[in-house]
Amino acid sequence: MKIFTADQIYEADKFTIEKQQISSDVLMEKAATELFKWIHSRLQGAEVTIQLFCGIGNNGGDGIALARHLQEHGYAIQVHVVNYSDKRSKDFLLNLERLKDRKIWPEFINHDSGLPELSPNDIIVDAIFGIGLNRPPESWVGDLIKHINDSRAFVLAVDVPSGLPSDKAPWNKEHVVRASYVLSFQVPKLIFFLPETGIYQNQWELLDIGLDSEFLGKTATAYELIGKPEVLPMYRPRLKFSHKGTYGHAVIVGGSYGKIGAVQLASNACLTVGSGLVTAFVPECGYHSLQTAIPEIMVLTDEEDNTITKIDIPFKPSVVGIGMGMGTEEDTVKAFSALLKNIETPMVIDADGLNILAKHPKFMKDVPKQSVLTPHPKELERLIGEWEDDFDKLEKAKTFATKHDCILLIKGAHSITIYNTIGFVNTTGNPGMATAGSGDVLTGMITGLIAQGYSSLNAAVFGVYLHGLAGDMGVSHNGYEALKASGIIENIGKAYMELLRPPEIENNKEA
Ligand SMILES: NC(=O)C1=CN([C@@H]2O[C@H](COP(=O)(O)OP(=O)(O)OC[C@H]3O[C@@H](n4cnc5c(N)ncnc54)[C@H](O)[C@@H]3O)[C@@H](O)[C@H]2O)[C@H](O)CC1
Numbered sequence: 001m002k003i004f005t006a007d008q009i010y011e012a013d014k015f016t017i018e019k020q021q022i023s024s025d026v027l028m029e030k031a032a033t034e035l036f037k038w039i040h041s042r043l044q045g046a047e048v049t050i051q052l053f054c055g056i057g058n059n060g061g062d063g064i065a066l067a068r069h070l071q072e073h074g075y076a077i078q079v080h081v082v083n084y085s086d087k088r089s090k091d092f093l094l095n096l097e098r099l100k101d102r103k104i105w106p107e108f109i110n111h112d113s114g115l116p117e118l119s120p121n122d123i124i125v126d127a128i129f130g131i132g133l134n135r136p137p138e139s140w141v142g143d144l145i146k147h148i149n150d151s152r153a154f155v156l157a158v159d160v161p162s163g164l165p166s167d168k169a170p171w172n173k174e175h176v177v178r179a180s181y182v183l184s185f186q187v188p189k190l191i192f193f194l195p196e197t198g199i200y201q202n203q204w205e206l207l208d209i210g211l212d213s214e215f216l217g218k219t220a221t222a223y224e225l226i227g228k229p230e231v232l233p234m235y236r237p238r239l240k241f242s243h244k245g246t247y248g249h250a251v252i253v254g255g256s257y258g259k260i261g262a263v264q265l266a267s268n269a270c271l272t273v274g275s276g277l278v279t280a281f282v283p284e285c286g287y288h289s290l291q292t293a294i295p296e297i298m299v300l301t302d303e304e305d306n307t308i309t310k311i312d313i314p315f316k317p318s319v320v321g322i323g324m325g326m327g328t329e330e331d332t333v334k335a336f337s338a339l340l341k342n343i344e345t346p347m348v349i350d351a352d353g354l355n356i357l358a359k360h361p362k363f364m365k366d367v368p369k370q371s372v373l374t375p376h377p378k379e380l381e382r383l384i385g386e387w388e389d390d391f392d393k394l395e396k397a398k399t400f401a402t403k404h405d406c407i408l409l410i411k412g413a414h415s416i417t418i419y420n421t422i423g424f425v426n427t428t429g430n431p432g433m434a435t436a437g438s439g440d441v442l443t444g445m446i447t448g449l450i451a452q453g454y455s456s457l458n459a460a461v462f463g464v465y466l467h468g469l470a471g472d473m474g475v476s477h478n479g480y481e482a483l484k485a486s487g488i489i490e491n492i493g494k495a496y497m498e499l500l501r502p503p504e505i506e507n508n509k510e511a
């Protein structure tokens, strides 16, 4: 599903209005009707006070129009107009008149008004600012937002939490509505998925307001949300007349004394995701534990006991996954650099592989094209430098990925795979996966997918989705805390089955 910018949404509005020959207030009315239907289906006329805070732009207009629907259906409402500007939008004014026609008189809040009384039992509708916010809210509006946040009431935000600009971090973290739920129009917004801005909402849902599907379909976007419909076509089915050679020979390089487990996890994940053959390359000290733990893999060892000093692979691997638990000893750096010079197949580079690249930027020119780099935030910072905010981070990541023709997978709650100028935002996974070795499993999975013939980009996008899904299945029985990296591997098979489960079965289950 595409993620549109605010400008693109305004264009979609304009296009829809022209094509359908409608006036703009028809879209606002559709938005308000959908908001009302959502609320009404849950509240069923409950006797709760709904406090609507409405700005003076179109987000506020949505709130005012919603108030009318709520009142018509007997809900107890209080409407507050947050009067932060005299530039009221046309459709806001139209809906304000409609409200007054029904003898509903909003309370106008100005810079010198007191703060309204709110109860934790109220439901608050936040329609102060939408995607049009383009400068910091004045301090009295910020104080009102803080007051809403302090109320402990359920806060339903219209389109976006008020106070969040759509292309930068908020100016003041306290002056952003913390929404219990966001009902957003038609398309997901990038702010829902970034660490700095995603914290302002617990849940979000899209409401269809009838924006033109032709426009949405043909418009290219810089970000895409990756769910089942996006990854399913990437799946490469196993062939009847295939053999283990069909699915490649992956090599996993890493480990040092006390960190052989990282290679074990990566190799096991690589095999479990479907690589035909897997060879692990580790310091001598890892030989016995690996051979014992995973009989299905082959093991090559370095001459040295405790660290990697020379990476000799006596065959042409389909792909190399490297870096987990490897350390950054001088000899290891030399061995890594020599491997980069000799290898042509794409690599999946993680952990200490990334740390070495960050310390020796000149090595980047030897990294095979179409390699996948899988940094967590600290490793990313070492690679691309500091950033101002999450949006700046993404731009810097795109510049880096384009310059080096690599795929940069930024790990996090919503991992984002960057390739050229596009970012693919993952939707699976959970906080239980913030656990030791989870990244080693992901590296192994992506390596195993490339071995089977997935393109590097598809392997990264598909791999991160499947990794998250396996983690979701892992926590479904035991909860977040008890999930271990090996538990993610144990659920890779179930994740494949969940992904491939035909929709008919889903329907039957619901029936
Ligand atoms: N296609 C859709 O998704 C539709 C969305 N709708 C709703 O419209 C808003 C966007 O409306 P807009 O009027 O453009 O912006 P806001 O209501 O967010 O804006 C504020 C308004 O005030 C000005 N402004 C910006 N920042 C400040 C500030 N800090 N202080 C004072 N004033 C400020 C700005 O210039 C705007 O004019 C969208 O989110 C949806 O809720 C439509 O109802 C239907 C179609």
Ligand SMILES: [K+]
Binding pocket: 059, 126, 127, 128, 129, 130, 157, 158, 159, 160, 161, 162
């Ligand atoms: K809002």
